[in-house]
Amino acid sequence: MRTDHDNRRVAGYKTMALIRHFDKKAVNLQRTGRLGTYASCLGAEAIGTAAGLALTRDDYFVPYYRDHATLYLRGVPLHQILQYWGGDERGNAFPADSDARRDLPYCVPIATQLTQAAGIASAAKLRHEHAAVLATCGDGATSRGDFYETLNVAGVWQLPLVVLINNNQWAISVPRGLQTACASLADKAVAAGIPGVQVDGNDLDALLEVLDDALERARAGKGATLIEAISYRLSDHTTADDASRYRKASDLHRAWQNEPVRRLRDTLAEAGLWDAQRETDWQQQCERTVEEAIDTYLNLPPAPATDMLDYLYAELPAALRDQRSALAAVDQEVRHG
Amino acid sequence: MAELQTHSAHAVPMNLLEAVNRALARAMAEDDSVVLLGEDIGTNGGVFRATEGLKQQFGCRRVMDTPLAENLIAGLAVGMASQGLKPVAEIQFMGFIYAALEQILSHAARLRNRTRGRLSCPLVIRAPYGGGIHAPEHHSESTEALFAHIPGLRVVMPSSPARAHGLLLAAIQCPDPVIFLEPKRLYRLKRLPVVADGDPLPLDTCFTLRTGDDLTLISWGAAIHETLGAADQLAADGINAEVIDVACLNPLDRDTLVASVSRTGRAVIVHEAPGHGGMGAEIAATLANQALLHLRAPVERVTGYDCPMPYFQLEQHYLPDEERIVAAAKRTLAY
Ligand SMILES: Cc1ncc(C[n+]2csc(CCOP(=O)(O)OP(=O)(O)O)c2C)c(N)n1
Numbered sequence: 001m002r003t004d005h006d007n008r009r010v011a012g013y014k015t016m017a018l019i020r021h022f023d024k025k026a027v028n029l030q031r032t033g034r035l036g037t038y039a040s041c042l043g044a045e046a047i048g049t050a051a052g053l054a055l056t057r058d059d060y061f062v063p064y065y066r067d068h069a070t071l072y073l074r075g076v077p078l079h080q081i082l083q084y085w086g087g088d089e090r091g092n093a094f095p096a097d098s099d100a101r102r103d104l105p106y107c108v109p110i111a112t113q114l115t116q117a118a119g120i121a122s123a124a125k126l127r128h129e130h131a132a133v134l135a136t137c138g139d140g141a142t143s144r145g146d147f148y149e150t151l152n153v154a155g156v157w158q159l160p161l162v163v164l165i166n167n168n169q170w171a172i173s174v175p176r177g178l179q180t181a182c183a184s185l186a187d188k189a190v191a192a193g194i195p196g197v198q199v200d201g202n203d204l205d206a207l208l209e210v211l212d213d214a215l216e217r218a219r220a221g222k223g224a225t226l227i228e229a230i231s232y233r234l235s236d237h238t239t240a241d242d243a244s245r246y247r248k249a250s251d252l253h254r255a256w257q258n259e260p261v262r263r264l265r266d267t268l269a270e271a272g273l274w275d276a277q278r279e280t281d282w283q284q285q286c287e288r289t290v291e292e293a294i295d296t297y298l299n300l301p302p303a304p305a306t307d308m309l310d311y312l313y314a315e316l317p318a319a320l321r322d323q324r325s326a327l328a329a330v331d332q333e334v335r336h337g
Numbered sequence: 338m339a340e341l342q343t344h345s346a347h348a349v350p351m352n353l354l355e356a357v358n359r360a361l362a363r364a365m366a367e368d369d370s371v372v373l374l375g376e377d378i379g380t381n382g383g384v385f386r387a388t389e390g391l392k393q394q395f396g397c398r399r400v401m402d403t404p405l406a407e408n409l410i411a412g413l414a415v416g417m418a419s420q421g422l423k424p425v426a427e428i429q430f431m432g433f434i435y436a437a438l439e440q441i442l443s444h445a446a447r448l449r450n451r452t453r454g455r456l457s458c459p460l461v462i463r464a465p466y467g468g469g470i471h472a473p474e475h476h477s478e479s480t481e482a483l484f485a486h487i488p489g490l491r492v493v494m495p496s497s498p499a500r501a502h503g504l505l506l507a508a509i510q511c512p513d514p515v516i517f518l519e520p521k522r523l524y525r526l527k528r529l530p531v532v533a534d535g536d537p538l539p540l541d542t543c544f545t546l547r548t549g550d551d552l553t554l555i556s557w558g559a560a561i562h563e564t565l566g567a568a569d570q571l572a573a574d575g576i577n578a579e580v581i582d583v584a585c586l587n588p589l590d591r592d593t594l595v596a597s598v599s600r601t602g603r604a605v606i607v608h609e610a611p612g613h614g615g616m617g618a619e620i621a622a623t624l625a626n627q628a629l630l631h632l633r634a635p636v637e638r639v640t641g642y643d644c645p646m647p648y649f650q651l652e653q654h655y656l657p658d659e660e661r662i663v664a665a666a667k668r669t670l671a672y
Contacts, residue, residue: 058419093453102420109443114443115409119416119424126372126422134365146437149409156404225611255520312489313451314512317541317588 002273009264010273012053012204014282016045016261019069021286022078023235025294026085030239034298038085039065043202043234046260047136047166049073050207054215055134059102060124062117062135064110066166070136074100078293083300090303111137111144114163118150119290121159121224132218134211135165140171142178142188151192154224161224166201168233173246189226201229205267234259291330305330344614347504348530353523356498356531357387357463360505361425361534365395368423374401375410376428382407384429385465385524411437411462415444418460422510429500431466431518438483445514446489461508461515466494467559467609469522471649478646479558479610484516485586485619491540492586496561498529500584503538510537520559525595541585541594552603552666555594555620555633560657564607566660578666588617594620595627603669607657612640630640634672636667 023042029035035140041048044066052073061074068081075098083091084106095262104120107113118136124131139192141147142165154161165185169176189196199210204334207229214225232255236243243252268274305327318323351359365371373388379402382389392400403410407428414424428434434441441462448458451455468477484491493508493515495501501519508515538544547568556564561582568578580595583589598604604624607616617638624636639657647655 013373062416089451090453092451093455096455102456104419104456109439112412112439112444115412115440116416118409119413119418120420121416122401122413123417123420123422145413149404149406149412152406152407153404153413201389271578307453308450311452311454313588314449319541319588319591 006271006273007051007209009204009268012049012208012263013268013274015049015069015073016204016264017282018289019045019048020073020261021283022068022290022293024083024289026082027235029082029294035082035085037088037238037240039180039238040235041066042070043138043232043255043259044166044168044202044205045069047164047201047229047231048202050211051136051164053145054208054211055099057099058129058131059215060117060120060131060133061100062113062120062133063104063106064113064136064138064141065106065108066138067106067136071100074098074103076100078290079296079300082293082297086297088177088300088303089201089307095182109144111141113137114141114146116149117161117163118153118159121154121161122157126311128308130219132160132215134162134164134215138171139165139167139169139176139179139185140174141165142185148188148191151189151194151224151226153191155194158221158223160221161295162218163224163226164211165228167227167228168231170233170237172176172237172241172249174243182229186226186228190224194224194226196228198228198230201231202258202263204260204264229244231260232258243336302334303335339357341417341482347534350528350530351354351498351499351502351531352525353501353519354385354387354525356502357505357519358389358391359531359533360509361388362391362394364425364506364509365391365399365554369423370421371423371640372401372417373425373427374403374413376403376405376429378402378427383427384468384520387463387519388427404486405502407433407436408440411440411445414460414462415440415458415615417502418445418447418458418514423459423461425461425463425509428462428464430472430476431464431480434462434464434568436549437462441484441490441514441516446487449513450489458514459512459614461505463517465521465524466518467520468646468649468652469524469559471652474648477516477546477649477652479518479608479641481558481586482610483517483616485616487587488627489514490587492518494518494520494558494584494586495538496520496523496558496582496584500538500544500582502531503535504540504584507537507540511540515540518558519590522559523562526562541588541590543590544582544598545579545593546582547578547580549579550601551577552605552669553579553581553594553597553601554605554607554662554666555581555583556607557586560607560609563657563659564662565644566659567666570659571666576670589619589623591623591627594623598624599628599631602631604632605637605639605662605665605669607639607662609641609656611636611643613643615640634669637669639665
């Protein structure tokens with residue numbers, strides 16, 4: 001008989017497979033000039049998926065730029081994720097009824113999202129919410145002040161915060177060993193007086209266990225946790241990068257032996273929860289879902305030029321009225337040729 | 338344009354610091370979502386005492402002493418504001434705000450725009466700015482132009498207790514991020530009447546402090562003090578200067594400035610910050626663009642020198658004084 005846990009693992013696998021497919025298509029879109037620079041999550045599917053499964057509707061998610069799987073599970077449609085990477089800010093207008101309704105958008109300046117997550121956790125604590133805040137970052141981000149400042153205040157203020165490091169071994173071309181002399185990134189929690197946990201970032205089950213515990217601890221008012229998920233970035237840093245300049249092919253080859261999607265599929269098959277037929281059906285479904293998202297993305301009407309001013313202030317300041325009129329004239333011209 | 342607040346029966350004399358304190362207390366009493374954070378703001382009431390008594394009144398959950406990390410303070414405030422709190426963060430001196438610039442420029446100023454209005458960032462960052470109190474190095478700068486350059490921010494600089502009170506209330510109510518720079522030289526200078534239960538003052542608008550037909554003196558923050566003194570000196574010589582307190586540097590109320598200078602034909606802009614790339618340049622460009630045919634003399638600027646704020650032995654030479662302002666006014670009149 002299938003348990004809830006089994007169902008969750010199968011759902012996790014389906015998301016990971018879907019996101020793997022989405023990621024490949026997104027890179028293709030970029031290569032054919034239909035998407036801007038894109039940050040792949042190849043190799044990080046288990047981390048993003050576990051995060052999405054462990055979060056509840058009342059929690060808050062503070063992502064960095066590789067968290068496509070999590071945002072998707074929070075209810076952000078795939079076409080909006082493409083919009084974001086396609087240079088259309090409407091991609092950040094997360095649906096008002098989704099779990100992501102209060103989440104922060106992707107963050108590009110490294111580690112800056114972490115101090116903000118501490119602020120959200122402070123707000124949640126102040127309001128006595130039974131909610132946790134999950135913030136993610138890469139291993140490079142752990143070198144920045146924001147990272148230390150966040151752990152430090154989370155310890156002092158007992159914040160309902162979980163910081164999840166995707167230690168994919170690289171910050172663009174700089175290996176983890178040049179980032180810190182610390183034996184493990186999880187050890188960095190020691191200085192903040194909070195627990196630090198290392199987990200295999202290619203193992204969905206292990207990730208879920210660690211995240212469930214840390215998030216529940218946070219919700220229960222017992223304070224913050226640092227989690228280091230160890231993975232390997234199987235892609236280039238972004239589509240603008242060429243990792244062969246600094247990374248040995250043999251290392252990459254070795255990393256593929258342990259990649260998270262196939263690993264979970266094999267585990268589920270062994271447990272009788274997955275088989276070849278289901279795999280074929282699901283791959284077809286992934287193809288359809290992603291094609292639909294791409295279609296929607298490619299066929300969206302362009303954003304009006306006035307958009308660049310319309311969301312800047314709650315109300316358009318008088319000082320900007322002339323500039324808005326100029327942009328409205330541009331829109332008029334676009335509409336009427 | 339806004340006129341000076343009229344004195345009322347409810348007016349109580351306060352210095353600028355007390356006005357800030359009263360505005361914070363009132364905003365916190367009226368709205369539970371207003372919280373304060375910063376270094377030493379709790380038990381100590383802030384190094385200038387701007388938050389004196391507020392922890393006792395509102396508790397340590399709403400008046401938070403943070404670890405010593407300015408970037409953290411700004412990041413915390415962005416996070417809190419993103420979920421509907423109204424954080425008012427204190428940066429102890431403007432000279433220490435630079436660690437927080439990334440959070441302010443890359444996040445506070447842009448959150449609303451980036452999320453298409455889904456999230457907004459109604460925070461206030463207060464910082465004492467400027468020279469004239471013999472403070473150590475890094476305590477006396479006025480770099481308001483850095484912030485005024487950034488779309489999405491409001492930059493407010495009060496120059497009297499009443500405007501500090503009314504504009505701070507407005508800043509806290511404002512749904513957008515506001516950088517609120519307090520002229521610490523004026524903190525304890527004078528007690529002037531403040532209507533403690535009066536309405537917030539409008540943002541995005543200049544205040545005409547004195548009307549006149551001969552020329553327009555334009556300034557903000559602490560320099561308003563010398564500017565008004567210069568206007569008195571000019572009046573003694575029979576020259577009537579209009580004095581405008583810009584008060585909100587972004588968005589800038591160009592209409593009031595252009596209307597005044599179109600009438601007087603002459604303008605002197607006075608600010609404490611270095612002239613190069615300063616707000617005076619923006620205003621001069623606006624006047625050149627929108628009042629050119631009314632101008633009867635080149636627009637003059639009286640500013641700090643293009644150097645870091647000197648240590649206090651020289652700061653009086655750096656700060657624009659009445660003499661420099663009067664001399665500039667007379668040059669424009671003689672042109
Ligand atoms: C403050 C800042 N500095 C530099 C960059 C340029 N940059 C973008 S990603 C990156 C590496 C980040 O590595 P890591 O935190 O390990 O995350 P990963 O991309 O490996 O997932 C750098 C240097 C940036 N975005 N922000």
